[in-house]
Each structure stands twice: as C-alpha cells, then as structure tokens.
Amino acid sequence: PAQMMHPAGPLAAARAGAVLARLTPALQAEAADLAATLREIETARALQREGIADLASGLAALEAARDQLGGAIAGRGAEDPPEAALRAGRDAETLTALAAALARQPGGGGAEAAASGDWLWPVRGRVLAGYKAPDASGARRPGLLLGAPALSLVEAPSDAMVRYAAPFLEYGYVVVLEADDGTLIVLAGLAQLAVSAGAPVARGELLGLLGGRNLEVEEYVMLPDADAGAGALETLYIEVRHGGGPVDPGPWFAGENG
Known part of the structure; x- marks a missing residue:
C-alpha cells in the first residue's frame, strides 16, 4: 500500500486512478481504430496492386493491337x-x-x-x-x-x-x-x-x-x-x-x- 500511495497523498492517488480508468479504454479504442484503418489500407494496397497488374496487361494488349493495326495499314501500301x-x-x-x-x-x-x-x-x-x-x-x-x-x-x-x-x-x-x-x-x-x-x-x-x-x-x-x-x-x-x-x-x- 505504501508503494501505491501517490507522493501527494491519498487524494492525489484517487484522482490519478480515476484519470487512468478513463484514459485506458480511450487509448484501447484508438488503438482498435488504428488497427482497422491499417487493415483497410492493406486491402486498398492489395487492390491497387491487382489494378496495376490488370492495367499493365490491358495496355500490353492495346499496344499489340495497335501494332497489328499499324502493320495492316502499312501493308496496304498507299498509292x-x-x-x-x-x-x-x-x-x-x-x-x-x-x-x-x-x-x-x-x-x-x-x-x-x-x-x-x-x-x-x-x-x-x-x-x-x-x-x-x-x-x-x-x-x-x-x-x-x-x-x-x-x-x-x-x-x-x-x-x-x-x-x-x-x-x-x-x-x-x-x-x-x-x-x-x-x-x-x-x-x-x-x-x-x-x-x-x-x-x-x-x-x-x-x-x-x-x-x-x-x-x-x-x-x-x-x-x-x-x-x-x-x-x-x-x-x-x-x-x-x-x-x-x-x-x-x-x-x-x-x-x-x-
């Protein structure tokens, strides 16, 4: 009991305990919100990676189609x-x-x-x-x-x-x-x-x-x-x-x- 006593006395110890009783749940709630936000960011990053991969595949297909079209145009040999x-x-x-x-x-x-x-x-x-x-x-x-x-x-x-x-x-x-x-x-x-x-x-x-x-x-x-x-x-x-x-x-x- 002596070690738990606040240096300013019992009243200060009671006040500190009341503050901690409110602060700890608030910190725990904030930590939970940050964890949820982090999970959302990780999900968004995964979707971004998938989107970039799809975009790269689509651009490659578009480039190939354009090259094929350009070759066909060149093959016509405009008079x-x-x-x-x-x-x-x-x-x-x-x-x-x-x-x-x-x-x-x-x-x-x-x-x-x-x-x-x-x-x-x-x-x-x-x-x-x-x-x-x-x-x-x-x-x-x-x-x-x-x-x-x-x-x-x-x-x-x-x-x-x-x-x-x-x-x-x-x-x-x-x-x-x-x-x-x-x-x-x-x-x-x-x-x-x-x-x-x-x-x-x-x-x-x-x-x-x-x-x-x-x-x-x-x-x-x-x-x-x-x-x-x-x-x-x-x-x-x-x-x-x-x-x-x-x-x-x-x-x-x-x-x-x-």
Whole structure:
C-alpha cells in the first residue's frame, strides 16, 4: 500500500486512478481504430496492386493491337495521289487553298444541300477551337480543331470519295473527302494513312491514325483523374467546303463530340 500511495497523498492517488480508468479504454479504442484503418489500407494496397497488374496487361494488349493495326495499314501500301491532286498539293499554300483547288477539278463541287447533321465525328474527343475561333497562335482558321487521345482511329464522316491523301506542309497527312453532294471534307493531322486517293470510302471506314504514344502504367497511376484516360492530346483539324467556300463544320455532324 505504501508503494501505491501517490507522493501527494491519498487524494492525489484517487484522482490519478480515476484519470487512468478513463484514459485506458480511450487509448484501447484508438488503438482498435488504428488497427482497422491499417487493415483497410492493406486491402486498398492489395487492390491497387491487382489494378496495376490488370492495367499493365490491358495496355500490353492495346499496344499489340495497335501494332497489328499499324502493320495492316502499312501493308496496304498507299498509292501516290493522281497527278492533278499532286499538283494541287504542290501549288497550295494553305488547306483552304488545297480544298479550293480540288473543288475546281473535275468531280469537285456538286448539288447544293443544307448541312446534313448526321455525319460521324472522325474522332472521339473534344473541340479545342471552334469555327474561325483563334487558336493558340492567335490565327483564325475556317474549321474546327479537335483534341483526341494519342493513336485515335480517324474514320470517314460519311460515304465519300478520297480526293487527296498525302502529306501536306506541316499538317502531317491530310485526307480530303468529297461527299455525295460534292461537299469537301478536309482532315489534317493524321500520322498514318489507311486510304489512297481515288478510293471510295463508306461512312465509318478507317482513314488512318493520329500520332502520339501509349502511356506507361506509371503515368496512368500518377496522372490526375482528368488526364489519366487520355494523356497528352493529339489534334485533328476539320474543314468543310460547300457552296463555293468554307462553312462551319459543326452543323454537319451528329450530336456533340466527346
């Protein structure tokens, strides 16, 4: 009893005992909460490891599929454009001038028609610059600039004839399609072509691929949620020429993109 006596006396010993009687259960409850939190963290880490493994497997399969598609595109051996198209490409200094030159060639132009509103968007992405809106350099272009994930498939918006499919200036590969009503669709910024000039294409048919690269697993994990699905965006420029000049492409496409 003497050893258990508080130095300040019996009253202080009683007070210390009361404090410990309340403190010990509280510490035990906190320890139990920490143990439960630790178990949740361990479970989350295990799920994260499984998710990363699944993501790595999916990315590897995607890379293999893209390589196979790229090989198939390369195996088609795109033909050189007709001489008239080549001459138009050499003489034109802008995409609008190229489209205007192609429209003047035989087969260019056609029936007057209002915007159809049922074309497919060539890529699934978002509009970065609208019709005649200033782009990053301040230039106002008579078309739309779309942002899409790297290596996106570029598809034909409608049934059309390929009037031009070749590199053009700094735009990479450019495809100019002539729809059934004579409307010209200019698509600029492709990294690979799957069609050649003079070939007919159906609505939704593959025209080529955008550039870029697949993200690594670590990049997907570290990127913010808003960017993890796409990474750095590639761009595709769309210009529509109808009735003698460029028009707003937006009304020609079905619904909102993205």
